Amino acid sequence: MDCVKIGKLISKLRKEKNLTQKNIADVLGIQNKTVSKWECGLGCPDLSLWPELSAILGVDMKPMMEGEITPNKPDNGNIDRIRFYVCPSCGNTLVSTGSASIFCCGRKLERIMPMDPLTSPQITVAEIDMDYYITFDHPMTKEHYISFVACVKSDRVFLNRLYPEQSPTCRFPITIGGKLYVYCINHGLVVYENL
Secondary structure, eight states: OOHHHHHHHHHHHHHHTTOOHHHHHHHHTSOHHHHHHHHTTSOOOOGGGHHHHHHHHTSOHHHHHHTOOOOOOOOOOOGGGOEEEEOTTTOOEEEESSOOOOEETTEEOOOOOBOOGGGOOEEEEEEETTEEEEEEEOOOBTTBOEEEEEEEETTEEEEEEOOTTSOSEEEEEOOSSOEEEEEETTTEEEEEEOO
């Protein structure tokens, strides 16, 4: 471990959060002189303090221990590059419009790649009021269900979460064109072109 690099990073992150050395020391149950030593590069945090320190500073532990955080390239917002991620622990659905480092429940998530459309559930689309009303021919049991449906058009993402034992239906504003992304927990992600 490079204590000088780690100390500079801790100092930078602490200042970004508008925290004092004493604020961090109080939460960790240590003396503020200890935090000062870290920031001067005269030592590194004890291994037992890293999880709580990373939570306080809002940064993943691994890059903190390496002493540098590599920023993502700026996202130019190209909706054609939309990517979906699902946490295997809590089931959260996360979205990006470009390459990103996405973490949930302490794990780095991999993007979900679209599957062969031959495994896709049959859908029925009806226009009701100003919305598409979409029905899926798909089971909705705890072991096999559609977790989310997203309608992506132009610069917008409309995301509907679905849950076991719920009706496999959703509504989206009527748009011309666009893609429909459907994620089944067993079969993966399927894309329907030109909704």
